[in-house]
Amino acid sequence: MRKYPIGIQDFEKIRKENFLYIDKTQSIYNLIASGNYYFLSRPRRFGKSLLLSTIKEIFSGNRELFKDLWIYNQWNWEQKHPVIHLRLSKLDYQKLGLYEALSIEIGILAKEQGVELESKHLKGRFEELIRKASANGKVVILIDEYDKPITDYLDDLGKVEENRSIFKSFYSVLKDSDPYIRLLLITGVSRFPKVSIFSDLNNLNDITIHRKYATIAGITQQELERDFADEIAEIQQHQPDFLGKLKSWYNGYAWHEEAERVYNPFSLLKYMDGRDFRNYWFHTGTPTWLVNIMKQNREYDLENVHIGENALSSFNVEHIAVIPVLFQTGYLTIKGYNSNNRLYKLGYPNTEVRESLTDALLSAYRNVFPGNDSMSVTDDLSESLKKNDMPQMIKALDVLLSTIPYDHWKAESESIFHIIVHLSFKRLGFDVRSEVHSATGRCDVLVFTDRYIFALELKLNSSANVALDQIFEKGYLRPYQMDARKKIAIGINFSSEKRNVQDYLVKELE
Structure with a gap:
């Protein structure tokens, strides 16, 4: 049986115990042969x-x-270097504090290098470790999850500032250690503290969005078909079209507009192990705070979002901008780039993320998140739209x-109904477009199925007749008159007092 390295991050263990390894050594060779100072951001469980x-x-x-890997006959194995491998996630900074936890870990790393440290303060100990370890060759410094002691405290700005100050002093050592360093690679999920933490390290090359390294983490289509050939052949015997579904569910991530898209490695391995299409990655640690901030900011329509490159890498802890965080953490990905205005287009990478995040958001707007999903209360909507069964939809x-x-009901405006309707249909996989502009107005919601185009106008404490009339007066369906699909106008009036649909009207365009 194949052994899949689910949750295993140690290369030696993977190779010695015969776990599957996707050969990334050619990309790694290109990285370490081309420069010395790198920063790389990727979502959690992406292979950093x-x-x-x-x-x-x-x-x-x-x-x-x-x-049997690419690099085996390409590297000078006689030329060894001391390696300082600092893994922030293993430090007990919650209990000891970041300063003390780092100081202890530097002592452990010094023992691994056979180095005696004399300095008593953190900055001096780190500098001394690098300098003394370099007696055996220039040092390779690998720092994993550099941002975790900050992202763990986003609800405690005092602790964020304290840890950021400690990091700034700690990492400042690297600037004057150039004569001792062969390679420095820092990885993390977020890019937001990078400027303030590494401001002195101005030679750090951020390769997060870089064509050459866009597939250094994640699994490409070629790697999938090469390394999972046996599994693919077996599954295709009873699911001939499964490769298309696999791609829809777990592929789609891109860190450059011209680069090949990659699969989420964690979800792909979990699928190959269990052979079920499920939301594996989302449920391993989606932060509640992120979903709640999205709800607070009324962020819900995440298709075709446009953002500049500087904004894409920014994160102000005091005033969190949701879109950059969603990109950095893997809930949005690059869909395109306009070189004229230098704007990136972002969207959901795949079915797993779209379905999971819209479900979490819908549950948050229903005030049952975390702890409950919205799957059971939205499934009937899918069949009703496909069949044009309006009574069932209502x-x-x-x-x-x-x-x-009841105690969470806040229907101060029709926007809450608008958001719930949008997320409900989006969670089911429909092509949903909100506040679509036309020449004479803006339609609340447009939903596209294989056979129908639905225009929904939503009112609060008004009347369905007013809503329906607006669809025709403003010509919301006029841009689609050449489309062969049937076009249905739906006016819906909600009651804030009764918390239900008070009345609705439906009219099909002739």
Whole structure:
């Protein structure tokens, strides 16, 4: 049986115990042969730790671990370098504080290098470790999850500032250590503290969005078909079209507009192990605070979002901008780039993320997040739209609204109904467009299925007749008159007092 390295981040363990390894050594070779100072951001469980572990074994000269891999006959294995591998996630900074935890870890790393440290303060100990370890060759410094002691405290700005100040002093050592360093690679999920933490390290090359390194983490289509050939052949015997579904569910991530898209490695391995299409990655650690901030900021329509390159890498802890965080953490990905205005277009990478995040958001707007999903209360909506069964759709919407706890009900405007309707249909995989501009107005919601185009106008404490009339007066369906699909206008009036659909009207265009 194949052994999948689910949750295993140690290259030596993977190779010695015959786990599957996706050969990234050619990309790694290009990285370490082309420069000396790098920063790389990727979402959680995307292979950052394994990347650093692999680099550690290369510079340690452990050639036999690389047998049958690309780099085996391409590297000078006799030229070894001391490796300082600092993994922030293993430090007990919650209990000891970041300063003390780092100081202890530097002592452990010094023992691994056979170095005695004399300095008593953190900055001096780090500088001394690098300088003394370099007596055996220029040092390779690998720092994993550099941002974790900051992102863990986003609800405690005092602790964020304290840890940021400690990091700034700690990493400032690297600027004057150039004569001792062969390679420095820093990885993390976010890019937001990079400027303030590494402001002195102005030679750090950020390769997060770089064509050459866009696939250094994640699994490409070619790697999938090469390394999972046996599994693919087996599954295709009873699911001939499964490759298309696999791509829809777990592929789609891009860190450059011209680069090949990659699969989420964690979800892909979990699928190959269990052979079920499920939301594996999302449920391993989606932060509650992120979903709640999205709700607070009324962020819900995440398709075709446009953002500049500087904004893409920014993160102000005091005033969190949701879109950059969603990109950095893997909930949005690059869909395109306009070189004229230098704007990136972002969107959901795949079905897993779209379905999971819209479900979490819908549950948050229903005030049942975390702890409950919205799957059971939205499934009826799917069949009703596909069949153009409006009574069933209205009934399903009523059920959905009735599940919102009374003490959390805040229907101060029709926008809450608009958001719930949008997320409900988006969670089901429909092509949903909100506040679509036309020459004479802006339609609340447009939903596209294989057979129908639905225009929904939503009112609060008004009348369905007013809503329906607006669709025709403003010509919301006029831009689609050449489309062969049937076009349905739906006016819906909600009651804030009764928390339901008070009345609705439907009219099909002739």
